[in-house]
Amino acid sequence: MAIKHVSVIGAGAVGASTALSLRRAGFEVTLIERGEPGMGTSFGNAGYLSTSGVVPTATPGILWQVPGLLMDPLGPLTIRWSYLPKMLPWLWKFVRASTPARAEEISKALAALLAHGHDCYRELLGDADFEEIAPHRGILYVYETDKAFDGSKWSNDLRARRGVKWDYVPREQIKQLEPSLAPIFRHAIHIPNMRHLKDPLRLTRTLAAKFAEAGGEILRAEVTCIEREASGAPAVVTSVGRRGTDAAVIAGGAWSLSLARQAGIDVPLDTERGYHATIKHPNVAPRMPVSSGDHHFGASPMEIGLRLAGTDELGGLDAPPNWERARKLLGHGARMFEGLDTAGADFWMGFRPSMPDSLPVIGPVPGNDRVYLAFGHGHLGVTFGAVTARLITDMIAGREPLVDPAPYRADRF
Ligand SMILES: Cc1cc2nc3c(=O)[nH]c(=O)nc-3n(C[C@H](O)[C@H](O)[C@H](O)COP(=O)(O)OP(=O)(O)OC[C@H]3O[C@@H](n4cnc5c(N)ncnc54)[C@H](O)[C@@H]3O)c2cc1C
Known part of the structure; x- marks a missing residue:
């Protein structure tokens, strides 16, 4: 079954970037957020769009x-x-x-993402907004x-x-x-x-606004459960009802664990x-x-x-x-x-x-290529928002990923 519709759960820097990137690639996309876009951890960080974050936390x-x-x-x-x-x-x-x-x-795997961090934002935001x-x-x-x-x-x-x-x-x-x-x-x-952000909230709000302008749907709801239909496609159970979808992306930041477990993978x-x-x-x-x-x-x-x-x-x-x-x-x-x-x-x-190894989780749930994981970005989640979006879009669209995704796979522990 071809993927036409994708549900992205969580509208932080990672989820909003991913929703916009998928929409631009031609998918129908619903971005599901229980609060306001950008009001999670992406609200209050230091705003560094890092190029130097190649140093893991565990040295x-x-x-x-x-x-x-x-x-x-x-x-x-x-x-x-x-x-x-x-x-x-x-x-x-x-x-x-x-x-x-x-x-x-780990440092090499961080560097591989950092190498594209700025360019991927430039692509999503456009030159003028990025600058x-x-x-x-x-x-x-x-x-x-x-x-x-x-x-x-x-x-x-x-x-x-x-x-x-x-x-x-x-x-x-x-x-x-x-x-x-x-x-x-x-x-x-x-x-x-x-580079650094003049206001991190403005980044996520701009991404969400561009997503809405591009025809994306923003649903204000809490996702309580991800189920699997007989066809293998996921269904997303929310506080405002159950919705079928062709693929789901879990981008709920620090709150992603229970949804990942429901989708079949336990991650630290x-x-x-x-x-x-x-x-x-x-x-x-x-x-x-x-x-x-x-x-x-x-x-x-x-x-x-x-x-x-x-x-x-x-x-x-x-x-x-x-x-x-x-x-x-x-x-x-x-x-x-x-x-x-x-x-x-x-x-x-x-x-x-x-994540304990300072690397995010980016990619499908092992054995379930209809649910993708995009969380665990630790100290660099704002920096990695757009490059994560690009990797997830490449994978869902069946394109060669911009960066080898192996170091970020969910079952690496
Ligand atoms: C003090 C501090 C300084 C930092 N400085 C930097 C920095 O300079 N540079 C940098 O790159 N990073 C920095 N970071 C890290 C960065 O802020 C995070 O890694 C990043 O914001 C994570 O983005 P996210 O989109 O994954 O999560 P979030 O921004 O938390 O977004 C997740 C969203 O998902 C929603 N959600 C969760 N579960 C559900 C559900 N079940 N249903 C519906 N919605 C749901 C939440 O409401 C939230 O809006 C810093 C962090 C802190 C705390």
Whole structure:
């Protein structure tokens, strides 16, 4: 049976990109979202459209660093101890992904997607909207201490091995490159080929609007179940009724697990919760995003204000936010920028959809080529939205995939 109609579940950066890409390829497409498009994790991220994200989260030696990091409840990485038993299998796979050989393989698989990240968005959005939504200004990684800089050596060498261009910026030149910074940084790395979003919500809203303009249907509903008809085609059970379809794409971000299980595959998807503080009138105007190598957060100049975003909290989907983590970002920001006015910041928490090996799941459910998986993009879900859309479209349309999809298959664990 030929595929004519596709249901895409979830309208974050990944689902909205996928729906638009499929529609442009000639499919009838329904994009099903229980809330507003773009209001999930794609709402509040740091907005980096990365080219340098070739470094997996689980790097060699992480096993020895993690216990120390976890001890500080307001540090860059923490765990809700009540969630530890549930997360142990994920953590075990995380540690296994951190061997030098596996980290190198993962880095290559990340690089393969990153190589097309910008071009795929340009194709979906068009030149003018892409330039407007995601300006090209580069990024600066700054280090207050020699220890933090020395600790980044492995990551920076890995970037060089993957062909990511970066330049070392000595202390005396840092302020020339980014005048808004306080004079506390001893080292910096400049990565010129980076873009960032003026507002991540605007990206997903634009994708959804283009999808609707192209004749796509947006259905406001919660998908509660994916069933399989006798013909093998899926049926999508939603809060507003059951709908037959020829193929379904699960792009529900951190909430994708139960739907994937219903479709026949169990994957180690969990969440790394992150926070932001967005300051509407910060009184400073950085030229480009700045990332702290000491405190592991990013500061992104956006049209909606200055966003300080980051931190990693292992705590599942249900625990309430710890707003102290967001408030702490304000302190780090005030140290980074001279004269930062932190008054009136908005706080937010979001759920990175994370696989233990830092690689997304992109492709069909094994043994069921009518249900596709497009989730688990972790720290890079906005960056990978359009390239994921292209891969899923290639697969459903029966075209040669732009990138070898083997590293992202669902049954790799
Ligand atoms: C603090 C922080 C900073 C980050 N910074 C960056 C960055 O700089 N660059 C980057 O690339 N990435 C970044 N990320 C990661 C990125 O935000 C995520 O990986 C990405 O947003 C995931 O997109 P998604 O479309 O998969 O999920 P989401 O944006 O969460 O979208 C999933 C959607 O599916 C819907 N949904 C789920 N289940 C159902 C259902 N059953 N029925 C109907 N609808 C459903 C949800 O309502 C939601 O709208 C950051 C994340 C955090 C937390």
